[in-house]
Amino acid sequence: MIRPLRQRGLQSHGRVTIRLTLKFSWSAVGWGCAETLRHPISDSMKALLQIAFSALTLALATSGALRAAEDALPDPPVLSAEETALDDWIWQKRPVLVFADNPADPRFIEQMELIEERMDALVLRDVVVITDTDPAARTDIRRKLRPRGFMLVVLAKDGTIVIRKPAPWDVREISRSIDKLPLRQQEIRDRRDVLRREAAAQ
Known part of the structure; x- marks a missing residue:
């Protein structure tokens, strides 16, 4: 009888741990979203992202042109x-x-x-x-x-x-x-x- 009681206790403890972890995770996500809303992306960061995206697009286009020229x-x-x-x-x-x-x-x-x-x-x-x-x-x-x-x-x-x-x-x-x-x-x-x-x- 003692062994089943210990098993139930461990299972119960495991459930508590899972619930706490999920609550913590959702709280962290919520905090991150709130921080993002409180600190929107600056104009300078938007400009940098746009430059990076344009450079990537140009590089892909150039690579495609090179392959087409070779073919x-x-x-x-x-x-x-x-x-x-x-x-x-x-x-x-x-x-x-x-x-x-x-x-x-x-x-x-x-x-x-x-x-x-x-x-x-x-x-x-x-x-x-x-x-x-x-x-x-x-x-x-x-x-x-x-x-x-x-x-x-x-x-x-x-x-x-x-x-x-x-x-x-x-x-x-x-x-x-x-x-x-x-x-x-x-x-x-x-x-x-x-x-x-x-x-x-x-």
Whole structure:
């Protein structure tokens, strides 16, 4: 008989505790509401909130414009070294050159697959892809860069060599090497400024 009485006592105590907690919580809410009513938001705080909201809206609009611009970009051209010259692209594009002694070279195949998977990233960086898999053709591009077997070469818009790699490289790494260039950094800043102005005008 003693054990049931103790259990009932604990249950009763638990109910009292719950009631007190609820009363305290509702009192705290009521006090908070009353304090809010007694101290309305100041005009300066309203102005700050409006500025923050406008900045957030502009940032979202700019982000959406960036994504839309990227989706609208065409695929970068993939050309043979026999049909183009490096001088054609000075200050126009960044040539990414893929050399091999044979189009069946597994490294050449892998590199082209990596490029095709991320064409959008290359378009965004003004890239033109040029391939040369016939040493016997002795193209001007091959004579200038003198590859040995497989070679990946990235050029800046002024024609200077950014990287030379004897093995396939992921487009992410190619993009990073391009993004470090001062001209590319300026292009990024200019593009963001244009998109911000367009978003603000809408």
